[in-house]
Amino acid sequence: MTQKHPDRVDESLIALRRILRATELYARDLAQAAGVTPAQLRVLQIVGEKKDPTAKTLATQMGVSQATVTALVDKLVARGLVTRLTSAQDRRQTNITLTTEGEDVLEEAPDALQQRYVRAFADLADWEQAQLVSSLERVAAMLNVDSLDAAPVLATGELRMSKKSY
């Protein structure tokens, strides 16, 4: 502690917030351009990434309840973007799969933000790329993502320091 540059933590937090804000704001425009709501697009994206996830998987990944996933999938099914498929192994489970139309929506989502990022990343020097990856992974680790995933409860009553001490 007692670093030479105590304001660096603020600078990093500000940069982080800018990143978060940019991505959040863009997600809405992207969804609108794709013709679905943001939450629905998130479902499509996860279904596209993972292999025919179950409703449970979707709920966990998105951090919402199963009831919410049911409602979202209902909408997507009604629009013909995904289909429900009862699992053969465990017939309680429902696998969500993309239809051809659903794949089209995903493909045509003009992910300008990511494209811009990837282009800018490609223009960096090799060592700069390595540094960026290292830093981002370090931040992710500092946020302790895994333990948060495992224990979403710890939000409450945790040691809190008031404003000035973060």
Added chain:
Amino acid sequence: MTQKHPDRVDESLIALRRILRATELYARDLAQAAGVTPAQLRVLQIVGEKKDPTAKTLATQMGVSQATVTALVDKLVARGLVTRLTSAQDRRQTNITLTTEGEDVLEEAPDALQQRYVRAFADLADWEQAQLVSSLERVAAMLNVDSLDAAPVLATGELRMSKKSY
């Protein structure tokens, strides 16, 4: 282009998404712990950061319409967490101000995620801190946040691992 490590862009995107997911999921738990909804907490946070912002400022900052801000502020006013104050300079404007209760809610919001981040950041060596700040600011710049703010049409996007095209 044609870097030695073409998969680094994927690594950086994955790390970015982990950061985004962790913060997004945590925001909900934080709001619940504070006894408000996520959107309402965002309003409280912005009101706490900026000095008595107008409804317009809130709408711009949050990326929602003014009508939405009106609805959110209505809820917070009903709960006694903020008050509306007609601006003296321009009586069309309404400044949103925190009440004592609103300040308490903000104070007691157990922002464990940020606390954890700040502690981990403080433990880094000086040069590591500098590198982290540099990297985060570079990412923010690569996302072209400023122009995105100005042109919400091509704004944001959730970072999604699309197959080949980016």
Added chain:
DNA sequence: TTAATTTGCTTTGAATATTGAAGTATCACC
């Protein structure tokens, strides 16, 4: 000054999102 326009905010109406609680069906285990 008066009129027209713009700006900031609210209201209204309608769609979506979200969840807890309750209900149904299936699985795992003994």
Added chain:
DNA sequence: GGTGATACTTCAATATTCAAAGCAAATTAA
């Protein structure tokens, strides 16, 4: 079998969100 846990859905209630319309205040034009 029977018991309990798991996966999902349904239902009821609240939240969020926005477009459109409306209102009041400020700004510009005439």
